[in-house]
Amino acid sequence: MCSQSRIGSNDPETRALRQRVNLHFQYLYDTAVQEGLQPSDLMKIDAVVELREDLNSFEIPNYVWKCLAAFVISFISLVIVYLSEWPVDNDTVFKLWMDVGGADPISHQCAVEVFEFMPEMFRPPARSCNFCRNVKSVKKVENISPEQFEELYAYTGRPVVVRDGTKDWTASTQFSYKFLKSIYSKNSTALKNVEENCQFFPYKSNFKDLEEVFDMSDDKALMKDRSSPWYIGWSNCDLSAANTLRQHYSRPYFLPKRAESSKTDWIFMGSPGYGASMHIDYVNHPSWQAQITGTKRWTLEPPSECYFQCPRSLEVIVQPGEIIVLDTNLWYHATLNVGDNISITIGSEYD
Numbered sequence: 001m002c003s004q005s006r007i008g009s010n011d012p013e014t015r016a017l018r019q020r021v022n023l024h025f026q027y028l029y030d031t032a033v034q035e036g037l038q039p040s041d042l043m044k045i046d047a048v049v050e051l052r053e054d055l056n057s058f059e060i061p062n063y064v065w066k067c068l069a070a071f072v073i074s075f076i077s078l079v080i081v082y083l084s085e086w087p088v089d090n091d092t093v094f095k096l097w098m099d100v101g102g103a104d105p106i107s108h109q110c111a112v113e114v115f116e117f118m119p120e121m122f123r124p125p126a127r128s129c130n131f132c133r134n135v136k137s138v139k140k141v142e143n144i145s146p147e148q149f150e151e152l153y154a155y156t157g158r159p160v161v162v163r164d165g166t167k168d169w170t171a172s173t174q175f176s177y178k179f180l181k182s183i184y185s186k187n188s189t190a191l192k193n194v195e196e197n198c199q200f201f202p203y204k205s206n207f208k209d210l211e212e213v214f215d216m217s218d219d220k221a222l223m224k225d226r227s228s229p230w231y232i233g234w235s236n237c238d239l240s241a242a243n244t245l246r247q248h249y250s251r252p253y254f255l256p257k258r259a260e261s262s263k264t265d266w267i268f269m270g271s272p273g274y275g276a277s278m279h280i281d282y283v284n285h286p287s288w289q290a291q292i293t294g295t296k297r298w299t300l301e302p303p304s305e306c307y308f309q310c311p312r313s314l315e316v317i318v319q320p321g322e323i324i325v326l327d328t329n330l331w332y333h334a335t336l337n338v339g340d341n342i343s344i345t346i347g348s349e350y351d
C-alpha cells in the first residue's frame with residue numbers, strides 16, 4: 001500500500017537533467033556577474049526567477065502522501081470501530097488480541113504481561129466513575145456480614161480491607177516458602193501440572209518457571225545472602241495441591257452467599273522490597289486476596305478518565321491476616337512488600 005511509486009520529478013533521469021541544467025545555469029550566472037551585472041539585475045529576468053523557484057522548490061514525494069493518507073484513514077477507522085463498537089465490540093477485540101498474544105483471558109487472573117505493554121489509549125474506558133467517586137481512602141472493616149459486604153463493597157468496585165478476613169484459618173501458621181516448596185516438590189505431578197497448565201508471572205525476577213523458584217537456596221529465598229529481592233505469582237490449577245492448600249483456608253466468610261469463588265486460586269510470593277508494578281487487569285470478576293504472611297502496600301489509581309471525579313491515588317497497607325477486596329479491572333494497582341518477612345498471599349475471583 002505504501003510502496004514507493006515512480007514519479008516524473010524524482011526519477012534518476014530527471015535528477016541528472018536537473019543537475020546538468022543547474023551547472024549550466026551556475027556557469028551563465030557566474031559569467032554575467034563577472035561581466036559586471038548585479039545579482040539583483042539578473043533577478044529582473046522572468047526566466048531566471050522561474051528557474052530559481054523551480055530549483056529551490058521542495059516537493060514532498062507522492063509515496064509519503066500515500067502513506068500518510070493510509071495511516072490517517074486506518075487511525076480514523078480504528079477510532080470509529082472503537083467508539084461505535086461496530087462491527088466488533090471492544091471485548092471481542094481484546095480477547096482476540098490476548099489470544100494472538102498467547103494469553104487466555106478466561107483463566108487469567110492477572111493479565112500483567114499483556115497490560116504492562118498495552119498503550120493506555122487501547123484500554124476500554126470505564127463505563128462510569130461511580131466506583132471511585134467519593135472514595136477517600138481504602139476502608140478497613142471487621143466482622144462484616146455478607147449482606148453488609150454485598151451492599152457496600154462486593155459489586156460496587158469500592159476497595160476494602162477486611163481485618164478479620166482470615167479468622168479461623170490455619171494458613172498463617174502453615175504457609176511458608178518451605179511448605180509451598182514441599183507441595184510443588186521436584187518431579188511432583190503438582191509441579192508438572194502447574195508448569196504445563198497454569199499461569200506464572202515472574203515479574204522482574206529472572207525465574208523461568210516455578211521449578212526454578214523452588215530451586216533457589218533457602219538463603220536466597222529468605223534474602224539472607226544479600227541477593228536481590230524477588231517476586232512471583234502463579235495460578236494453582238492442580239487439584240491435589242489445591243486440596244492440600246485448602247486445608248488451611250476457606251472461602252472468605254463475608255462473601256455474599258450466592259457468590260462463587262473461582263476454582264483457580266492465585267498465590268503471590270516474594271521478598272521485602274519488591275512487588276508488582278502498576279497495571280490494570282482484564283479478568284471477569286472482582287478479587288479477594290488474603291495476606292497470609294508479610295505486609296504488603298497497595299497503591300491504587302483510577303483510570304485517567306476518572307481523574308477529575310476521583311482521588312488520584314490511594315494507598316493501603318495490608319497486614320497478615322487481612323483480606324483486601326479489589327476490582328482489578330477497574331483500579332490500576334501496584335504492590336510492594338514493605339514488611340521484613342516473605343509476603344505470601346492467596347486469592348481468587350468471585351462472582
Ligand SMILES: O=C(O)CCC(=O)C(=O)O
Nearest residue numbers: 110268275276281328335
Ligand atoms: O499481589 C500482588 O502483588 C499483585 C496482585 C495482582 O496484581 C492482582 O491480584 O491482580
Ligand SMILES: [Fe+2]
Nearest residue numbers: 110280281328
Ligand atoms: Fe493485577
